[in-house]
Amino acid sequence: MLDVKLFEMRSFLPMPYEEALAPRLKLAHEKLQNASGAGGEFTGWVHLPRDYDQEEFARIQAAAGRIQADSQALVVIGIGGSYLGARGVIDCLCSPNYNLKKKDTPNVYFVGNGLSADAMQEVLDLVAGGDFSVNVISKSGTTTEPAVAFRFFRAALEAKYGKEGAGKRIYATTDKARGALKSLADNQGWETFVVPDDVGGRYSVLTAVGLLPIAVAGVDIRELMAGAAEMMDACAVPGYDCPAWRYAAIRYELYRAGRSVELLACYDPAFRFMSEWWKQLYGESEGKEGKGLFPASVDFTADLHSMGQYIQEGKRLMFETVVRLGPSGNQLYVPRDEADGDGLNFLAGESMDFIRDRAMEGTLLAHTEGGVPNVIVDAGAKTPRALGQLIYFFEYACGLSGYLLDVNPFDQPGVEAYKKNMFALLGKPGYEERKAELEAKLNK
Numbered sequence: 001m002l003d004v005k006l007f008e009m010r011s012f013l014p015m016p017y018e019e020a021l022a023p024r025l026k027l028a029h030e031k032l033q034n035a036s037g038a039g040g041e042f043t044g045w046v047h048l049p050r051d052y053d054q055e056e057f058a059r060i061q062a063a064a065g066r067i068q069a070d071s072q073a074l075v076v077i078g079i080g081g082s083y084l085g086a087r088g089v090i091d092c093l094c095s096p097n098y099n100l101k102k103k104d105t106p107n108v109y110f111v112g113n114g115l116s117a118d119a120m121q122e123v124l125d126l127v128a129g130g131d132f133s134v135n136v137i138s139k140s141g142t143t144t145e146p147a148v149a150f151r152f153f154r155a156a157l158e159a160k161y162g163k164e165g166a167g168k169r170i171y172a173t174t175d176k177a178r179g180a181l182k183s184l185a186d187n188q189g190w191e192t193f194v195v196p197d198d199v200g201g202r203y204s205v206l207t208a209v210g211l212l213p214i215a216v217a218g219v220d221i222r223e224l225m226a227g228a229a230e231m232m233d234a235c236a237v238p239g240y241d242c243p244a245w246r247y248a249a250i251r252y253e254l255y256r257a258g259r260s261v262e263l264l265a266c267y268d269p270a271f272r273f274m275s276e277w278w279k280q281l282y283g284e285s286e287g288k289e290g291k292g293l294f295p296a297s298v299d300f301t302a303d304l305h306s307m308g309q310y311i312q313e314g315k316r317l318m319f320e321t322v323v324r325l326g327p328s329g330n331q332l333y334v335p336r337d338e339a340d341g342d343g344l345n346f347l348a349g350e351s352m353d354f355i356r357d358r359a360m361e362g363t364l365l366a367h368t369e370g371g372v373p374n375v376i377v378d379a380g381a382k383t384p385r386a387l388g389q390l391i392y393f394f395e396y397a398c399g400l401s402g403y404l405l406d407v408n409p410f411d412q413p414g415v416e417a418y419k420k421n422m423f424a425l426l427g428k429p430g431y432e433e434r435k436a437e438l439e440a441k442l443n444k
Contacts, residue, residue, distance in 0.1 A: 001234065001243075001389070002231065002377065002378065002379055002380060002386070002389045002390060003376075003377075003378045003380075004243040004246045004247045004250075004375065004376065004378075005246070005375070005376050005378075006250050006374070006376075007368055007374045007375075007376060009250075011368070011373075012257065012319075012373040013250070013253050013257065013373075014253075017249070018240055018249060021249050021404075022239075024404060025238075025245055025248065025249060025400060026238050028248075028399070028400045028403035028404055029238050029245070029400065031399075031403055032046050032396065032400065032403075033046065033236065037403055037408075038403075038407075038408035038409075038410075039408040039410030039411055041197075041198060041410075042198055042199065042200045042203070042410035043198065043399070043410070044196050044197070044198030044199045045200075045204070045206070045207075045395060046232075046396070048196075048199065048206055048207070048228075048232075049206065049225055049228035049229035049231075049232045049388075049392065050232060052206070052207070052225065053194070056208060057211070057221075059193070060193065060208055060211050060215060061215060063191060063212060064215035064216045067106060067133045067171075067216050068104075068105055068106060068216060070169075071106050071130075071132050071169070072106055072107065072127075072130035072132060073106050073107040073108070073109060073127045073130060073131075073132040074106050074107070074108050074109070074133050074134070074135060074213060074216050075109050075111060075127060075134045075153050076108060076109065076110050076111070076135050076213045077111055077112035077134060077136040077138075077146045077149045077150050077153065078110075078112055078113065078136070078137035078173075079113040079114075079143060079146050080113075080202065080280055081200070081201025081202040081203070081204050081209070081280060082137040082138065082146065082173075082201055082204075083110050083137070084205075084276050084277040084280055085204070085205025085206075085209070085210040085277045085391070086110075086205065086209070086213040086214050087273045087276075087277075088205075088271075088273040088274035088277040089205065089214050089219060089224070089274070089391075090108060090213065090214060090219065091270050091271075091272065091273045091274070092268075092270045092271055092273070092325075092382065092387060093219050093270075093383075093384060093387060094217050094218065094219065095270060096269060096272065096273075103218070104218070105216065105218040106132075106133075106216060106217075107126075108213055108216060108217050109123045109126065109127065111123050111153070112136075112145050112147075112148070113145060113146075114145060115144075115145060120152060124152060124153070124156055127156070128156070128160075132157075132169070133169040133171065134150070134153050134154070134157060134169060134170050134171070135171045135172075135173060135212055135216075136150045136170065136171070136173070136174075136181065137172075137173040137195070137209055138173075138179075138181050139174060139175050139179060139195045139201070140175070140179045140180060141174060141180035141184065142180050142181075144422070147180075154166065154170065157170065167188050167189055167190055170185075170188070170190045170191075171190065171191050171193065171212065172185040172190050172191070172192045172193070173192070173193040173194070173195060173208050173209055173212065174192060174194075174195055175194075175195060175197075176194045176195075176197070193208035194207070194208060195207065195209055200410050202277075202280050202281045202284055202285070203410075205277065205391060206224070206225065206228055206388070206391065206392075211224075220384045223383070223384035223388065224384040224385070224387060224388040224391075225388060226385055226388060227383075227384065227385035227386060227387065227388025227389040227392075228388040228391060228392040229388075230385075230388075230389055231244075231388070231390075231392040231393050232392055232396075235392070235396045243377075243393055243397075244393055244396040244397040244400060245397075247321075247375065247377070247397045248397045248401045248404060251321075251375075251397075251401055252401060252404045252405075254319050254373055255293055259293070259317060259318060260293060260294060260317050260318070261293065261294045261296055261317050261318035261319075262293045262294070262295055262318065262319060262320075263296050263297065263311070263319070263321070264278050264279070264295065264296070264297040264298075264320075264321050264323065265298045265299075265300050265303075265322045265323070266322070266323040266324075267300045267301065267322075267324075267325075267359070268325050268328075268382070269299055269302070270382075271299075271323060271325065272297075272299055274323075274387075274390075275297035275299075276297070278295065278297070278394055279295045279297060281394060281395065281398050282295040282398055283295050284412045284415070285398050285399075285401070285402050285407075285409040285410070286401060286402055286405060286409070287414070288407050288408070288411075288412075288414060289407055291406075291407055292405060292407070298311075298320075300322075300359075300360070300363065301356075301359050301363075304363060311367060312366060312367060312370045312372075316371045316372070318372060319372060319373040319374070319375065320367060320372055320373070320375065321374075321377060322360070322374055322376050323377045323379060323390070324376060324377070324378045325379050325381065325382040325386075326378075326379060326380050326381040326386070327353055327382075328353050328382075329382065331351055331352075331353065332351065332352045333349055333350065333351050333352075334347045334348050334350050334351075334352075334355070335348065336348035364376075377390070377393075420434065421434075424438055425438055425439070
């Protein structure tokens with residue numbers, strides 16, 4: 001089971017803090033369990049690993065099987081929580097080079113998460129020579145980036161297969177009853193999956209939003225859900241035996257002690273997009289009302305040769321959360337070189353895992369001695385079950401953390417500010433007055 005600890009805790013936190021913080025954590029816990037706190041209408045994810053729709057889950061597996069049988073590629077169209085979790089899981093469990101590997105499952109391309117014409121055209125070109133399907137993910141169907149991307153890929157499908165044939169290759173993950181995408185899907189007869197009303201986008205990776213692309217890539221989604229259910233059970237019991245309680249408490253106390261940045265680190269490059277998912281989860285949940293830790297990430301050991309100097313000796317404003325995934329799937333051993341020109345024969349016969357773990361421990365000691373607290377999240381393994389535990393752990397700790405800060409962990413009002421300006425500058429009807437005001441400011 002996943003575990004959490006703060007290395008050399010007494011150097012950074014007043015001891016004991018647990019007893020004083022326990023009543024507030026218990027209240028936060030009750031708000032999550034009972035959906036009684038701010039944003040409680042979006043806490044459907046709390047019991048999701050137990051209560052998920054088994055019939056839809058079976059349809060997800062069946063759809064994944066059809067896509068694997070009739071497509072060489074799946075294009076996933078979504079932004080933010082509609083793609084980061086799925087990409088994180090696929091990269092972590094299948095490889096960041098998944099699309100380049102020889103395999104029996106389709107390539108998976110993620111689009112609609114930006115506004116680059118070059119990036120869009122590249123994927124259009126990549127899928128043009130073979131059979132492909134599209135999974136468009138949007139609660140409303142009107143979010144600019146995925147809606148624009150869907151126009152391009154729907155047109156490409158219809159040009160290749162005709163309107164009827166294209167319809168059999170479009171899978172829409174959207175609202176269960178309303179919205180532009182739901183109406184379009186129903187009118188066209190596309191298969192649909194549900195973005196639950198009570199689960200916000202950044203908490204939705206264990207719904208159809210994430211599960212369909214993850215299953216297409218060949219990941220065992222039953223094992224993923226089983227791991228999440230194990231962590232759900234662990235988090236249901238109040239107290240510091242729960243790893244999410246320990247993590248939320250440590251983060252909160254370090255924040256109160258003046259730390260303003262949390263760096264998520266991992267010594268496996270496959271974890272990069274899990275870090276991107278984590279950044280959205282914590283950034284959107286905590287960053288409001290002038291509060292919250294700034295979530296950032298680093299890839300170790302690579303970033304030790306770029307960011308390492310600042311982490312070691314820069315302004316003492318951060319702490320690190322280090323995810324340990326466990327043994328590698330492949331075991332490589334350093335060969336002996338007779339000339340020993342690089343002086344590394346002392347490592348001959350040692351595994352890459354052994355070297356990585358010593359680098360991790362050396363960095364832990366150096367950064368801690370340099371005044372940077374280090375939180376260790378030990379996932380134990382890089383398997384679907386372990387990753388399911390990790391996902392739920394981060395989600396539950398995030399909910400606790402938001403309530404400790406006295407903010408709503410499930411809304412994101414600040415996200416709308418840029419959208420209003422963008423719509424006005426693009427000339428969307430109804431924004432004419434705002435457009436004139438913004439253009440005047442830009443032309444000063």
